[in-house]
Amino acid sequence: MLVAAFTALVSAGVLAGGAAGLFLHLLLPERHLTKETRDVVHLATGMLSVLAALVLGLLIATARDSLSSADRSVRDFSAILIQAEQGLRVYGPEAAPARDVLRHYTHAAFSQRWTRDDRDILDAASPTGTTLEQLRLAVLSLQPASDVQRWLREQILTQNDRLLSLRWQMLEQQDLPFQPVFVVLLTCWLFFIFTGFGFMAPRNAAVCVAFGVCAVAVGGAMFLILEMETPFTGIIQVSRQPLAIALAHMER
Incomplete structure (x- = not known):
């Protein structure tokens, strides 16, 4: 809803500016x-066009960084899941309950959408949000019988801490990271820019069509920026393929 509102605001600013100029x-x-x-x-x-281009470039760079950061977090999260599962597998049959907990979490993370209504799979209040805490307890309950098992237990606990940290990091990345004032400021500049265009343009249907195309293009660019700023919701989302790979590794 917020993405659609900002997109409509920018498109309306372009059209209103052109109409005001005419x-x-x-x-x-x-x-x-x-x-x-x-x-x-x-x-x-x-x-004003130069200033608007600078602000738009800043927004695009920020949005791209947000999407790339979220994608790296998911890939790191999946890689650590695989490492933890391998450690539990090497530990021996005693770690089977902990492996089941880890497999359950990975399956839930892959099967569900990133968000479903108000219950996020990354949220600590959701059923899957407590699974990593259950994994920690299961690993702590292990009684190492050798130096190798003791080392594996410490490694898995460290990986579990890293998983918890990444989960909270991904949860924080769901919020709209930039201030709406940038969009409002850009809309104002676009309004005055197209007011100038309309002031100097002849009054005919071709000019009106050109303004309409520009409004759609600028609105579409803003839509893509806002979608990339919310990598776990909307149309443009980070891929869940790394989680699928982790799950396939656990179930083989």
Whole structure:
């Protein structure tokens, strides 16, 4: 809902700016429509266009970093799941209950969506959110009979701590990380930019179509940015393929 609202706001700002420029051209007297006036408007519009491009580039870079960071977190999470399962397998039959807990968590993480209503599989309040704590207790209950088992037990506990840390990190990455003021500021600049375009443009259907195409294009760009900023919800999400690989490794 928030992504759609911001996308509509940006598109509306572009259309409103173009319409305001065309309407302003009709209202102003002829002495305000001289070549010198158009040159000043052109320079001001160019300056605002550069500023808007810088802000848009900043938003794109931030969104890309957010998506890449979330993807790395999921891949690291899956790799540690595999390492923990391998350690439990090497430990011996005594670790079978802990392996079952780990397999259950991995299956739940892969089978469910990242979010389902208000119950997130990464949330500590959800059933799957407590599974890693159950894994810790299962590993702590192991009684090592050799130095190798003792070392494996410590390694698995360390990996469990890392899994807990990554889970909370992914949970925090679900929130919209940037301030809405950037979108509002960009919308204002786009409004004034297209007001300048409309002021200098002839009043015909081709210009109106061009403004409409620009509104859709800019709105689409903002939609993609906001989708990348929320990597666990919406249309653009991080891949769950690493979890599928981890689950396949555990079930073979």
